[in-house]
Amino acid sequence: MRLSARNCLKGKVVSVSDGAVNAEVVLELAGGSRLCAIVTRDAVEELGLESGVDASAVIKASNIILAVPA
Structure with missing residues (x-):
């Protein structure tokens, strides 16, 4: 697999929590x-995530927005 994205972080799935439409994958x-990623x-x-x-x-990401308390 070749990608144009610069940030590719390898890891292992530790949990998948199903919702009505999406799932939370840690x-x-x-x-x-x-x-945590929210995916369909x-x-x-299709990816066999478990x-x-x-x-x-x-x-x-083209933008990352940071905020601090007022």
């Missing part, structure tokens, strides 16, 4: 950090 990265239930099925599966988070 990926654990090397070092123990975790990130169809994507979970606990223990190796997966990569591909991050391509």
